[in-house]
Amino acid sequence: MTGEFGETILIVDFGSQVTQLIARRVREAGVYCEIAPFNAAEEAFEKLQPKGIILSGSPASVPAAESPRAPQMLFDSGLPILGICYGQQVMSHQLGGEVRPGHETGEGGEFGRAFLTVTEDCALFDGLWKKGERHQVWMSHGDKVTQFADGFEIVAVSDGAPFAVIADESRKYYGTQFHPEVHHTPDGAKLIANFVRHVCGLKGDWTMGAYRDAKIAEIREQVGDGKVICGLSGGVDSSVAAILIHEAIGDQLTCVFVDHGLLRLNEREQVETLFRDHYNIPLVVVDAEERFMNGLEGVTDPEKKRKFIGAEFIAVFEEEAKKLGGADFLAQGTLYPDVIESVSFTGGPSVTIKSHHNVGGLPERMNMKLVEPLRELFKDEVRDLGRELGLNDQFVGRHPFPGPGLAIRIPGEVTKKRCDILRKADAIYLDEIRKAGLYDAIWQAFAVLLPVRTVGVMGDYRTYDSVCGLRAVTSVDGMTADVYPFESQFLQDVATRIVNEVQGVNRVVYDYTSKPPGTIEWE
Ligand SMILES: Nc1ncnc2c1ncn2[C@@H]1O[C@H](COP(=O)(O)OP(=O)(O)OP(=O)(O)O)[C@@H](O)[C@H]1O
Ligand SMILES: O=c1[nH]c(=O)c2[nH+]cn([C@@H]3O[C@H](COP(=O)(O)O)[C@@H](O)[C@H]3O)c2[nH]1
Numbered sequence: 001m002t003g004e005f006g007e008t009i010l011i012v013d014f015g016s017q018v019t020q021l022i023a024r025r026v027r028e029a030g031v032y033c034e035i036a037p038f039n040a041a042e043e044a045f046e047k048l049q050p051k052g053i054i055l056s057g058s059p060a061s062v063p064a065a066e067s068p069r070a071p072q073m074l075f076d077s078g079l080p081i082l083g084i085c086y087g088q089q090v091m092s093h094q095l096g097g098e099v100r101p102g103h104e105t106g107e108g109g110e111f112g113r114a115f116l117t118v119t120e121d122c123a124l125f126d127g128l129w130k131k132g133e134r135h136q137v138w139m140s141h142g143d144k145v146t147q148f149a150d151g152f153e154i155v156a157v158s159d160g161a162p163f164a165v166i167a168d169e170s171r172k173y174y175g176t177q178f179h180p181e182v183h184h185t186p187d188g189a190k191l192i193a194n195f196v197r198h199v200c201g202l203k204g205d206w207t208m209g210a211y212r213d214a215k216i217a218e219i220r221e222q223v224g225d226g227k228v229i230c231g232l233s234g235g236v237d238s239s240v241a242a243i244l245i246h247e248a249i250g251d252q253l254t255c256v257f258v259d260h261g262l263l264r265l266n267e268r269e270q271v272e273t274l275f276r277d278h279y280n281i282p283l284v285v286v287d288a289e290e291r292f293m294n295g296l297e298g299v300t301d302p303e304k305k306r307k308f309i310g311a312e313f314i315a316v317f318e319e320e321a322k323k324l325g326g327a328d329f330l331a332q333g334t335l336y337p338d339v340i341e342s343v344s345f346t347g348g349p350s351v352t353i354k355s356h357h358n359v360g361g362l363p364e365r366m367n368m369k370l371v372e373p374l375r376e377l378f379k380d381e382v383r384d385l386g387r388e389l390g391l392n393d394q395f396v397g398r399h400p401f402p403g404p405g406l407a408i409r410i411p412g413e414v415t416k417k418r419c420d421i422l423r424k425a426d427a428i429y430l431d432e433i434r435k436a437g438l439y440d441a442i443w444q445a446f447a448v449l450l451p452v453r454t455v456g457v458m459g460d461y462r463t464y465d466s467v468c469g470l471r472a473v474t475s476v477d478g479m480t481a482d483v484y485p486f487e488s489q490f491l492q493d494v495a496t497r498i499v500n501e502v503q504g505v506n507r508v509v510y511d512y513t514s515k516p517p518g519t520i521e522w523e
């Protein structure tokens with residue numbers, strides 16, 4: 001039997017930082033997949049009806065007490081399994097092999113670039129690697145398999161891992177001690193494609209069009225004849241979510257745009273006209289500046305700001321729902337990176353970086369159920385889906401703008417006055433970027449207003465005003481980012497305009513921090 005998404009792969013997550021990259025690689029190979037935490041893998045299996053299983057890496061150690069295990073039913077399912085790093089170790093252990101912790105073998109681990117030698121041909125290497133060849137891979141482990149389970153054989157070795165790749169071709173079980181999902185394993189994407197296509201025998205014909213159809217069916221089933229309100233920001237994610245949901249349930253949907261006073265210059269008017277001109281979806285615009293500003297008074301801690309804003313958004317949505325005669329569901333354009341950065345999936349040691357207002361910032365008790373059709377996707381995939389839905393380029397190409405808006409770009413206390421100053425500086429910066437034809441080359445660019453005053457001299461007067469920071473980054477999915485390398489003259493021109501035209505700013509600095517170690521936003 002095949003589930004609603006056609007042929008799929010289930011990825012069982014043990015808490016690795018790079019599990020989401022496995023998902024990307026599988027979808028790039030044209031196969032739909034979903035990630036489920038190890039302790040919810042059975043339910044996910046029932047829902048997805050997968051044709052193959054991938055076990056992720058983990059910060060945990062197999063020999064340690066209470067380290068996670070894969071549900072036995074996965075091994076009983078008869079499906080092909082690929083275990084990656086911890087996945088290889090846990091599979092070996094559960095099938096009767098042996099894993100020893102790094103401190104016990106005394107050999108240390110392998111971290112970073114490593115080379116392995118192929119000792120046997122196998123289906124995983126088909127058309128790619130041959131016996132006797134040496135290949136670069138990326139490792140990150142301290143523990144190692146010291147005895148493989150019955151039925152397995154070694155097919156590749158490395159200096160630090162005699163079991164670099166093991167295979168049981170009759171059961172179609174494979175284990176790699178290295179990480180094929182990361183960029184630094186040059187052939188990794190092809191190995192994963194080999195697993196899903198050759199080993200699992202999948203056609204690889206999944207497309208965004210198929211995702212759209214499956215999601216539409218899923219939304220219809222979830223919502224029934226209920227009413228939905230969708231938080232619409234005019235950003236890419238919520239616009240795509242709104243149009244998808246509208247295709248599914250038509251006029252059961254109303255969009256709500258919250259003007260919390262933390263928007264960019266003229267943003268409210270732009271979103272209203274763009275949306276009203278292009279789409280025939282009822283849109284309510286809520287003027288909520290006063291309540292947000294009042295609530296933010298005296299709040300300086302970034303997490304407190306985020307939590308307040310998340311809760312206040314929900315309060316506004318609930319009030320609007322009431323005015324519409326009640327709504328059963330709240331739709332949001334939540335993406336996978338929002339989820340992964342806000343929550344620690346397995347309750348394990350992967351840590352919360354910041355509470356995205358629409359995930360970790362949500363209050364515990366909510367009256368409406370969530371509809372989040374983009375929850376499994378990355379930004380670039382959402383853009384593809386937007387194009388698939390015929391969404392106008394003006395929407396699809398917009399830089400992301402965080403729900404908490406300018407509040408997280410004004411370290412320290414947020415006031416209307418400071419928002420007004422920042423709005424002006426930010427508008428000048430973006431205007432110059434557009435004029436220089438750089439908008440589409442940049443993932444996100446914005447100004448921040450620092451809680452620091454410095455001395456300047458303008459027209460022979462002494463000034464004592466705020467510092468404005470400029471940020472611009474390139475990225476594929478927002479998870480990692482590089483600094484955009486502007487020409488120095490460009491930055492000088494922007495700085496001059498900002499200091500000349502914005503009262504309250506007398507100094508401009510450029511942020512040269514990549515992510516990691518920085519995050520994109522300053523709070
Ligand atoms: N001003 C707002 N009014 C209503 N809903 C909002 C507002 N800002 C954010 N949201 C809700 O929060 C969700 C997450 O915000 P986020 O900024 O990640 O997505 P987006 O604004 O839709 O897209 P983008 O990432 O391109 O800015 C949105 O999808 C939307 O549902
Ligand atoms: O809707 C949102 N609500 C939030 O609370 C939030 N925090 C960060 N961002 C956006 O997420 C991306 C990654 O940002 P960070 O590197 O700062 O975590 C960047 O694109 C950020 O703009 C948010 N979006």
Ligand SMILES: NC(=O)CC[C@H](N)C(=O)O
Nearest residue numbers: 057058085086141142143
């Ligand atoms: N990346 C991993 O999955 C690591 C697995 C295990 N924690 C080890 O150190 O060997």
Ligand SMILES: [Mg+2]
Nearest residue numbers: 235401402403
């Ligand atoms: Mg946004």
